[in-house]
Amino acid sequence: MELFDDFPSMGRKDLVDLKKGIDFAFRDFSRDNGEAIEGFFDPLMYFMVWFEKLLMAAPWPIMILIFAILAWLGARSIGIVIGTIVSFLAIGYFGMWEDTMATVAIISVATFLCIGLGIPLGILMSRSNRVQATVTPVLDIMQTIPSFVYLIPVVMLLGIGKVPGLIAVCIYALPPIVRLTNLGIRLVDKEVLEAAESFGSNYRQKLFDVQIPLALPNIFAGVNQTIMMALAMVVIASMIGVKGLGVPVLRAVSNQYLALGLMNGLAIVALAVIFDRVSQEYGKRLQKHRQGGHGV
Amino acid sequence: MSDVKVSIKNLYKIFGPNGGAMVSKVENGATKTSLQAEHKHVLGLNNVNIDIPARRIQVIMGLSGSGKSTLIRHLNRLIEPTSGEILVDGEDVLAMSAEELRNFRRNRMSMVFQKFALLPHRTVIDNVGYGLKIKGVDKAEMNERSQKWIDRVGLAGFENNYPAQLSGGMQQRVGLARALATDAEILLMDEAFSALDPLIRNDMQDILLDLQEELHKTIIFITHDLDEALNIGDNIVILRDGAVIQQGSPQEIVLDPADDYVRDFIKDINRARVLDVSAVMEASSSDSGLEFASTVILEDAMPAMVKADVTHANVMRDGEVIGKVTLAAMIGAIARPESNDEEQVTYR
Ligand SMILES: Nc1ncnc2c1ncn2[C@@H]1O[C@H](COP(=O)(O)OP(=O)(O)O)[C@@H](O)[C@H]1O
Numbered sequence: 331m332e333l334f335d336d337f338p339s340m341g342r343k344d345l346v347d348l349k350k351g352i353d354f355a356f357r358d359f360s361r362d363n364g365e366a367i368e369g370f371f372d373p374l375m376y377f378m379v380w381f382e383k384l385l386m387a388a389p390w391p392i393m394i395l396i397f398a399i400l401a402w403l404g405a406r407s408i409g410i411v412i413g414t415i416v417s418f419l420a421i422g423y424f425g426m427w428e429d430t431m432a433t434v435a436i437i438s439v440a441t442f443l444c445i446g447l448g449i450p451l452g453i454l455m456s457r458s459n460r461v462q463a464t465v466t467p468v469l470d471i472m473q474t475i476p477s478f479v480y481l482i483p484v485v486m487l488l489g490i491g492k493v494p495g496l497i498a499v500c501i502y503a504l505p506p507i508v509r510l511t512n513l514g515i516r517l518v519d520k521e522v523l524e525a526a527e528s529f530g531s532n533y534r535q536k537l538f539d540v541q542i543p544l545a546l547p548n549i550f551a552g553v554n555q556t557i558m559m560a561l562a563m564v565v566i567a568s569m570i571g572v573k574g575l576g577v578p579v580l581r582a583v584s585n586q587y588l589a590l591g592l593m594n595g596l597a598i599v600a601l602a603v604i605f606d607r608v609s610q611e612y613g614k615r616l617q618k619h620r621q622g623g624h625g626v
Numbered sequence: 627m628s629d630v631k632v633s634i635k636n637l638y639k640i641f642g643p644n645g646g647a648m649v650s651k652v653e654n655g656a657t658k659t660s661l662q663a664e665h666k667h668v669l670g671l672n673n674v675n676i677d678i679p680a681r682r683i684q685v686i687m688g689l690s691g692s693g694k695s696t697l698i699r700h701l702n703r704l705i706e707p708t709s710g711e712i713l714v715d716g717e718d719v720l721a722m723s724a725e726e727l728r729n730f731r732r733n734r735m736s737m738v739f740q741k742f743a744l745l746p747h748r749t750v751i752d753n754v755g756y757g758l759k760i761k762g763v764d765k766a767e768m769n770e771r772s773q774k775w776i777d778r779v780g781l782a783g784f785e786n787n788y789p790a791q792l793s794g795g796m797q798q799r800v801g802l803a804r805a806l807a808t809d810a811e812i813l814l815m816d817e818a819f820s821a822l823d824p825l826i827r828n829d830m831q832d833i834l835l836d837l838q839e840e841l842h843k844t845i846i847f848i849t850h851d852l853d854e855a856l857n858i859g860d861n862i863v864i865l866r867d868g869a870v871i872q873q874g875s876p877q878e879i880v881l882d883p884a885d886d887y888v889r890d891f892i893k894d895i896n897r898a899r900v901l902d903v904s905a906v907m908e909a910s911s912s913d914s915g916l917e918f919a920s921t922v923i924l925e926d927a928m929p930a931m932v933k934a935d936v937t938h939a940n941v942m943r944d945g946e947v948i949g950k951v952t953l954a955a956m957i958g959a960i961a962r963p964e965s966n967d968e969e970q971v972t973y974r
């Protein structure tokens with residue numbers, strides 16, 4: 331009966347040895363390769379430093395003008411443009427301008443990185459059921475594993491700073507764009523694809539004339555979610571040395587500064603709402619022709 | 627008969643993981659149902675042999691699931707056969723490399739789809755020019771050639787609209803123009819008009835016949851609607867469970883249905899519009915003074931006889947009398963087959 335009362339676990343000593351073994355192996359690995367890997371990411375780091383400085387150093391009226399123009403180009407809605415301007419004015423007025431610019435910088439870089447990696451990966455997945463079956467569980471893990479867990483090896487390898495922060499953000503924010511690109515391409519109307527084939531399209535022509543354009547609404551929903559998830563990581567990223575709105579939030583948590591936490595939290599929310607509205611409106615406009623109903 | 631453009635020989639298609647091994651079972655008498663039940667394979671095409679004449683409209687018809695779409699997709703190899711041969715202008719389509727096949731599709735065979743299959747994000751003119759773009763024709767020439775076909779199908783003024791802004795009939799005109807724009811000699815049409823309202827469908831048939839009078843394409847037209855088949859087909863093939871049940875001219879099919887499946891198809895059609903006087907004439911001559919060319923259909927001939935107050939007339943070809951028709955024979959021929967007692971089936 332002993333078997334049922336006590337789980338037949340590995341002995342305490344063996345377990346400790348196993349954990350130590352893994353820890354030391356990884357420590358050695360990061361000692362040996364950490365520098366090389368850091369070197370690999372150096373260009374990215376220089377770019378991020380430069381970009382962040384650029385956003386912070388630019389005169390605020392110009393930045394607000396740029397945000398307003400981008401909002402207009404994306405959403406074509408006066409309401410959203412006004413909302414954007416008011417939000418950024420308030421952010422500046424409450425002294426959060428620099429942190430906000432730092433956050434905008436890392437979110438932008440993370441989003442572009444995720445798009446650049448995620449769309450090709452999604453296309454690959456849509457091409458083959460086997461790739462899909464392999465990648466899907468990896469994406470599941472990336473989305474569900476607590477972020478703190480993968481922060482450990484990332485920090486061990488790369489230390490604290492912008493690049494590990496960026497990697498942590500991307501691990502969390504990459505899955506939606508991959509999934510929705512894959513889904514969008516798989517959902518492309520079979521007859522339209524057949525039509526492309528029947529006119530003698532090659533692989534590239536099918537991809538760029540038919541599959542990507544028809545999948546674009548879904549791909550765009552993926553971009554939108556990726557941005558949202560990147561923003562959700564701002565606080566956690568600040569734990570490993572990323573500047574931005576997450577830093578004061580962390581400080582507020584450890585010191586019980588209610589107002590500080592609230593204000594910076596609201597600034598993150600404001601960014602989220604702006605990014606979300608603008609990208610959704612843009613996605614809707616992409617689909618405009620597909621619904622018809624006007625004109626004839 | 628005119629020369630053969632597309633020749634389909636002993637074509638089998640069996641869907642399933644091991645289709646090749648199933649061919650011999652089908653040859654030895656396995657049916658679609660037994661193949662499905664015993665071997666979990668779907669019989670798509672069963673030993674299809676068709677010679678499709680050049681510059682004519684070849685109709686392929688059959689009920690839903692009879693293999694029409696499967697057959698037409700073999701001609702441009704959107705579907706690979708399990709076994710058999712497909713020759714276009716004597717050239718083996720199945721032997722083509724990927725590159726040759728693309729060129730073949732770009733230049734020699736184009737297709738019109740049931741649900742139009744237009745690109746929703748491109749304007750009408752860009753949709754019409756799609757095949758030309760694939761071929762690498764430059765933008766200016768593409769627009770010029772597309773415009774010509776847009777005008778020809780009656781869509782002038784809609785060049786910059788998006789497909790979703792057009793009605794179904796107009797969208798299919800875009801589909802037709804797109805297929806014509808590549809100047810392919812062979813046009814595949816898979817239930818191209820089936821999704822349209824009856825009135826629009828008739829319009830589209832007229833547009834197609836109009837174009838054909840001038841273009842003389844080899845058109846392979848799929849439909850499940852016999853009226854449509856009779857209206858536009860020069861020849862008709864009838865499919866059931868992937869096998870050819872009967873092939874012939876519309877008149878041959880109406881006068882001499884091969885079996886109950888075909889008889890069922892033709893029972894509701896307007897026979898007076900399909901049959902011409904030569905189909906019901908007897909080898910004799912008439913002194914009524916009324917004459918018909920041999921291709922006059924009964925629907926036109928009968929009122930003319932009533933008007934002239936005669937019961938028989940001569941059938942003429944090249945200025946010669948080739949036979950005589952009687953009103954009685956005509957009425958017998960247009961009666962619906964089931965309503966006939968055996969001794970009344972005189973029209974054969
Ligand atoms: N990819 C496929 N896999 C399995 N069965 C198929 C496939 N495509 C068609 N079939 C079957 O082949 C038969 C003929 O289909 P189809 O050619 O689409 O008929 P039709 O166009 O005459 O309605 C049907 O029984 C259909 O279920």
Ligand SMILES: [Mg+2]
Binds near residue numbers: 694695696817
């Ligand atoms: Mg079909």
